[in-house]
Amino acid sequence: MTTIGSRIAPLAAIMATLTGAADDRNTLTIRGDGTMTMQVNGVDGRIRVDPSGLPRMICNPDFAVKAQIIAQGRAVLLTDPAEAYGSFGAVTLRLAGRTQQVRANWLSSRYVEGADCVIAPGMIGVDAARFVLRSSVRAERTVAMPLNPGGESSPDWNGAAATAVRIGDRDVSVGFTLAQPNTLVTARTALRISGAYGGRYAGEAVRTEAASGRERLLRRMVLAKPMPIGPVSISEMQVRVTDWGSARQIKRVGDVEAPADPNEVNVTARAEHEDTFERLMIGTDALRRCSAIVVDFRAQEIRLTCA
Incomplete structure (x- = not known):
């Protein structure tokens, strides 16, 4: 189970979700597949904002070269049980009218398709991120x-x-x-x-x-x-x-x-992980x-x- x-959600939250309007809220609206224009160190590119992305900015290696990101150390990403190694460096990110200093990571192979980098909404410095997937229809619930x-x-x-x-x-x-x-x-x-x-x-x-x-x-x-x-x-x-x-x-x-065997004895061991x-x-x-x-x-x- x-x-x-x-x-x-309460009515006010539903209306804020449907209209994207909140009087005192710093809300970023992202449409479609989450891809937006950006600048990294003044270089134009495309970034995908993913609702549950890793809480870090990850770029493709070719864009790291294009944006002249200076490696400051080794990055270790645990996106699978095996670790993946790369580099990281501080960059100036301009996204949706906001400019901030963030740490960009990149591996030796491409990490994201259809964009140059990917970032989680929690790294953008907003109170809320609203992802618009399609037009709303009747009989929806929030x-x-x-x-x-x-x-x-x-x-x-x-x-x-x-x-x-x-x-x-x-x-x-x-x-x-x-x-x-x-x-x-x-x-x-x-x-x-x-x-x-x-x-x-x-x-x-x-x-x-x-x-x-x-x-x-x-x-x-x-x-x-x-x-x-x-x-x-x-x-x-x-x-x-x-x-x-x-x-x-x-x-x-x-x-x-298979039918259960009443004489079968099950032995369970605690797995290492x-x-x-x-x-x-x-x-x-x-x-x-x-x-x-x-x-x-x-x-x-x-x-x-x-x-």
């Missing part, structure tokens, strides 16, 4: 969920705009991204979701390259009953089969459950019925408006 600390930076565990995830969902006996970090079409889940969380919602694999595993340049094994999992996250309903996801645990034991669609990182990242596939996402740092909540 999944529980989430969500509530129907649900507010508590902003839970970090959840239970990756150093790089700590500080990102996420909420928390209770699956079984564990709180799992749930984020929202406009940068990927599919909803992704780490291995151990996939096991929990499979048990709670009847998840089964459909199709074979596929090897893809992660943003860090590391190879990743993904496999599609469909759910027997939809998993609700606020106003969003998830019926399938891509499982990161060997990231942060292993989800190889999830059954396939059509597999027959049992308390490791658990994350569900909701992609644009599950957000297609949503018109807006508001990450509100002042109210400490994430608001989703969906049909």
